[in-house]
Amino acid sequence: MSKSLPANSVGIVEPKALEFDEPLRLACGRTLERYTLVYETYGQLNADKSNAVLICHALSGHHHAAGYHSEDDAKPGWWEHYIGPGKPLDTERFFIVCPNNLGGCHGSTGPTSINPATGQPWGSDFPAMRVRDWVHSQARLADALGIGQWAAIVGGSLGGMQAMRWALEYPERVRHCVVIASSMKLTAQNIAFNETARQAIQSDPDFHDGHYLRHGTLPSSGLSVARMIGHITYLSDDGMGKKFGRELRSGSFEQGTEEPVEFQIQSYLRYQGSNFSKGFDANTYILMTRALDYFDLAREYGDDSAAAFAHAQCRFLVVSFTSDWRFAPERSREIVNALMAANRDVCYGEIDSHYGHDAFLVPGQQRYWDLFQSYMRNVEV
Amino acid sequence: MSKSLPANSVGIVEPKALEFDEPLRLACGRTLERYTLVYETYGQLNADKSNAVLICHALSGHHHAAGYHSEDDAKPGWWEHYIGPGKPLDTERFFIVCPNNLGGCHGSTGPTSINPATGQPWGSDFPAMRVRDWVHSQARLADALGIGQWAAIVGGSLGGMQAMRWALEYPERVRHCVVIASSMKLTAQNIAFNETARQAIQSDPDFHDGHYLRHGTLPSSGLSVARMIGHITYLSDDGMGKKFGRELRSGSFEQGTEEPVEFQIQSYLRYQGSNFSKGFDANTYILMTRALDYFDLAREYGDDSAAAFAHAQCRFLVVSFTSDWRFAPERSREIVNALMAANRDVCYGEIDSHYGHDAFLVPGQQRYWDLFQSYMRNVEV
Numbered sequence: 001m002s003k004s005l006p007a008n009s010v011g012i013v014e015p016k017a018l019e020f021d022e023p024l025r026l027a028c029g030r031t032l033e034r035y036t037l038v039y040e041t042y043g044q045l046n047a048d049k050s051n052a053v054l055i056c057h058a059l060s061g062h063h064h065a066a067g068y069h070s071e072d073d074a075k076p077g078w079w080e081h082y083i084g085p086g087k088p089l090d091t092e093r094f095f096i097v098c099p100n101n102l103g104g105c106h107g108s109t110g111p112t113s114i115n116p117a118t119g120q121p122w123g124s125d126f127p128a129m130r131v132r133d134w135v136h137s138q139a140r141l142a143d144a145l146g147i148g149q150w151a152a153i154v155g156g157s158l159g160g161m162q163a164m165r166w167a168l169e170y171p172e173r174v175r176h177c178v179v180i181a182s183s184m185k186l187t188a189q190n191i192a193f194n195e196t197a198r199q200a201i202q203s204d205p206d207f208h209d210g211h212y213l214r215h216g217t218l219p220s221s222g223l224s225v226a227r228m229i230g231h232i233t234y235l236s237d238d239g240m241g242k243k244f245g246r247e248l249r250s251g252s253f254e255q256g257t258e259e260p261v262e263f264q265i266q267s268y269l270r271y272q273g274s275n276f277s278k279g280f281d282a283n284t285y286i287l288m289t290r291a292l293d294y295f296d297l298a299r300e301y302g303d304d305s306a307a308a309f310a311h312a313q314c315r316f317l318v319v320s321f322t323s324d325w326r327f328a329p330e331r332s333r334e335i336v337n338a339l340m341a342a343n344r345d346v347c348y349g350e351i352d353s354h355y356g357h358d359a360f361l362v363p364g365q366q367r368y369w370d371l372f373q374s375y376m377r378n379v380e381v
Numbered sequence: 382m383s384k385s386l387p388a389n390s391v392g393i394v395e396p397k398a399l400e401f402d403e404p405l406r407l408a409c410g411r412t413l414e415r416y417t418l419v420y421e422t423y424g425q426l427n428a429d430k431s432n433a434v435l436i437c438h439a440l441s442g443h444h445h446a447a448g449y450h451s452e453d454d455a456k457p458g459w460w461e462h463y464i465g466p467g468k469p470l471d472t473e474r475f476f477i478v479c480p481n482n483l484g485g486c487h488g489s490t491g492p493t494s495i496n497p498a499t500g501q502p503w504g505s506d507f508p509a510m511r512v513r514d515w516v517h518s519q520a521r522l523a524d525a526l527g528i529g530q531w532a533a534i535v536g537g538s539l540g541g542m543q544a545m546r547w548a549l550e551y552p553e554r555v556r557h558c559v560v561i562a563s564s565m566k567l568t569a570q571n572i573a574f575n576e577t578a579r580q581a582i583q584s585d586p587d588f589h590d591g592h593y594l595r596h597g598t599l600p601s602s603g604l605s606v607a608r609m610i611g612h613i614t615y616l617s618d619d620g621m622g623k624k625f626g627r628e629l630r631s632g633s634f635e636q637g638t639e640e641p642v643e644f645q646i647q648s649y650l651r652y653q654g655s656n657f658s659k660g661f662d663a664n665t666y667i668l669m670t671r672a673l674d675y676f677d678l679a680r681e682y683g684d685d686s687a688a689a690f691a692h693a694q695c696r697f698l699v700v701s702f703t704s705d706w707r708f709a710p711e712r713s714r715e716i717v718n719a720l721m722a723a724n725r726d727v728c729y730g731e732i733d734s735h736y737g738h739d740a741f742l743v744p745g746q747q748r749y750w751d752l753f754q755s756y757m758r759n760v761e762v
Contacts, residue, residue, distance in 0.1 A: 027637070029638060130636075188626060191627070191646050192609075192646050192647075195651070199605070199654070203606065205586055225581045228573075228577040232573045232574060243569070246677070257410060258508065269580075
């Protein structure tokens with residue numbers, strides 16, 4: 001390991017890519033004839049191929065969950081604090097696989113890829129993706145890697161939805177399902193925030209009905225506002241208050257100054273929005289938020305979530321965070337109640353935190369770490 | 382009263398306008414040389430001029446708080462359910478005055494008015510307004526109407542901030558102060574939502590740095606998104622769930638349909654946003670949200686809210702709603718605690734409601750009505 005990288009990191013990692021030629025029939029009725037999945041792996045697959053763990057990413061996530069892409073890399077993967085030697089997702093025990101989802105914008109086939117039928121970027125013509133489509137494509141990735149059964153499938157938020165769908169679609173292929181800060185379906189308020197974010201993007205004149213790449217533009221303003229909306233809702237009121245309060249970036253509240261006073265939170269949000277809009281694709285953002293909105297675990301089981309979970313065979317860990325108001329603990333308790341009603345084996349932890357929905361990504365939360373680690377230590381490999 | 386209008390309405394009302402030639406020195410250091418205030422009144426001023434009640438409006442409010450502008454008028458004023466004969470703000474006892482605030486877009490001088498210096502609409506050159514500026518201009522309106530002392534000043538949300546500021550700026554001119562769903566200052570989260578709304582407006586290419594009227598455009602998309610953000614945060618998650626759930630506007634969740642399914646909440650929000658953007662001025666929206674952000678009742682009193690309220694002489698009614706997460710009951714309790722620490726006379730009601738911040742406007746809430754009415758009945762005239 002390089003001197004410059006932390007000893008408990010997986011270190012330098014390299015994304016891999018797999019091409020799939022077998023057509024993938026999608027929930028929307030359309031078919032993706034061929035596609036690429038980009039993914040990263042950490043740790044070693046054992047001889048029995050029994051120690052594989054799948055990480056499913058959330059709205060703005062990707063395949064780069066841990067480690068660094070070079071020694072100069074300023075930032076590690078998005079779940080660095082929880083993946084690595086001695087961490088809850090222990091790379092000395094597990095072979096960890098994290099793909100970028102179809103429809104993403106980090107290498108897997110998505111709206112920025114070339115549509116073979118036109119020779120142009122797909123843009124908004126890229127087919128609508130549902131959580132089950134990701135699960136099916138991830139199953140093919142497992143096949144390609146020779147993984148018949150995952151020791152565990154782990155995901156936060158939209159990732160947790162994929163983990164739950166896996167447990168119902170391929171019950172014999174999952175031993176443990178870890179569902180963090182997630183929900184069996186979105187509330188009306190959640191859908192409303194997503195819809196507002198989409199409106200911000202779609203009403204940007206540079207959006208061009210989703211074909212901005214053909215027009216040589218990017219709907220950066222709209223995507224930036226969309227991300228600002230998201231960002232506020234991933235933090236808690238309390239956490240924002242602790243971090244920013246009403247602190248000023250500069251200037252003062254003196255009367256007699258016309259210059260608008262700027263609060264720290266304003267410049268922070270603008271920076272977050274603008275920065276995000278440089279590295280993320282607007283069509284992917286729309287596609288991912290739609291997948292969130294449409295997800296409804298029990299819809300095809302007569303809206304009976306216990307009947308749905310009766311199809312699962314794995315054990316479950318469900319985790320929520322007290323200050324998460326976008327995916328509130330109540331949503332996790334609904335999952336736990338449905339699992340218990342279905343006689344499934346479930347462990348539930350409600351973590352005291354002021355980090356809001358983002359808590360599942362944030363380091364330094366001892367109780368979360370302890371629960372996550374002790375559960376994963378009991379996952380047989 | 383017309384047959385077509387409800388008997389307990391104030392009926393047909395007509396806005397009035399007063400021109401003020403005396404320059405108004407503003408908190409930002411600039412001066413408004415002359416200005417117009419548009420206002421409505423309901424009920425009769427008594428001989429002693431002791432029964433006047435001032436209504437202060439909130440972000441998107443205006444002077445038309447009750448009654449109808451014509452017999453064909455489809456909608457009454459915004460607080461129709463609480464103003465009228467036999468209602469909490471009883472027009473058989475009180476003379477009610479409701480002005481449109483300076484910087485507004487319903488007739489009082491604001492960004493859409495002509496700047497005498499240029500002969501063009503003010504646009505974003507209109508001076509920044511603070512809550513105290515509204516209070517000072519309302520005091521001049523009181524002078525013009527011969528009202529030395531208000532029996533009560535009543536406001537919800539941003540209106541409550543004006544009522545509190547009145548109690549500190551002109552203690553001898555207020556006998557009762559009614560502060561509903563308000564706060565002594567915004568939280569970081571509140572500022573963040575306002576900032577995101579402003580970004581949505583300002584990044585609309587039709588905004589033209591706030592001089593859209595000169596360009597013959599309107600930043601309707603941006604204002605629409607801003608309103609959608611606001612609207613979500615004025616409702617409660619629970620209330621939205623009860624009203625919309627995950628109901629579909631049309632179509633179904635069948636797999637094999639590419640057509641995006643639309644939830645009721647999506648079309649509702651888009652309608653609200655688009656409708657609002659037709660009747661409201663974007664610069665006014667920015668100006669009003671800034672006034673909200675900057676308001677900090679105790680700032681000039683050494684950040685000691687009890688020291689601030691020690692300057693008040695009136696009695697207070699403070700009301701909050703359990704599901705209001707934008708101006709949470711905790712914010713109202715802070716007001717009550719500060720008032721008690723200052724030995725002021727205060728009555729507090731925390732109303733069980735699932736209407737969120739909007740609850741202060743919503744009819745049919747018996748406990749709110751009862752509390753409001755019984756308090757106002759004890760206001761001597």
